[in-house]
Amino acid sequence: MLQVRDAMYPVNVPLRYEMPLVDAVTHILDSGYLGLPVVDDAMHVVGFLSEFDCLPYLVTDSYHCDSHKQVKDIMRTDPLTVSPGLSVVDLAQQMELNKPKVYAVVEEGRLVGIITRSMLMKELNNALKNCKVVA
Numbered sequence: 001m002l003q004v005r006d007a008m009y010p011v012n013v014p015l016r017y018e019m020p021l022v023d024a025v026t027h028i029l030d031s032g033y034l035g036l037p038v039v040d041d042a043m044h045v046v047g048f049l050s051e052f053d054c055l056p057y058l059v060t061d062s063y064h065c066d067s068h069k070q071v072k073d074i075m076r077t078d079p080l081t082v083s084p085g086l087s088v089v090d091l092a093q094q095m096e097l098n099k100p101k102v103y104a105v106v107e108e109g110r111l112v113g114i115i116t117r118s119m120l121m122k123e124l125n126n127a128l129k130n131c132k133v134v135a
Contacts (some may be wrong), residue, residue: 004091005084007123008105008113014039015049021061021069025054033116037104038075043111045104047075081106082115092120 015024015038028036035050053074061067081104082091095117105113
């Protein structure tokens with residue numbers, strides 16, 4: 001059975017709660033993902049910040065050339081998390097019902113990676129190519 005741990009990617013630079021907006025946006029853009037989890041000092045996921053969340057603040061702050069926003073001011077505080085042991089099929093079915101494209105992968109309360117819709121598609125497509133049973 002393919003699990004989230006088989007398809008997830010580690011998060012090398014998670015966002016921090018008190019990180020300035022400009023630094024958070026740089027990390028998101030450098031990551032190539034649509035958003036990143038926000039963690040505390042113990043790597044517990046406390047939020048999620050996406051490009052969508054940042055854009056309105058970037059428009060306003062870049063117009064005025066002034067930003068005092070921090071990640072904690074604009075992050076979503078109800079981040080979606082999954083276990084690395086969850087089946088990729090189960091997560092794919094969950095993603096069919098909900099629109100989130102990125103989930104934080106959490107084990108024993110700590111961030112271990114992220115999983116995106118495209119990562120799942122890649123893993124399921126590889127399984128289909130190789131005729132593996134994925135459920």
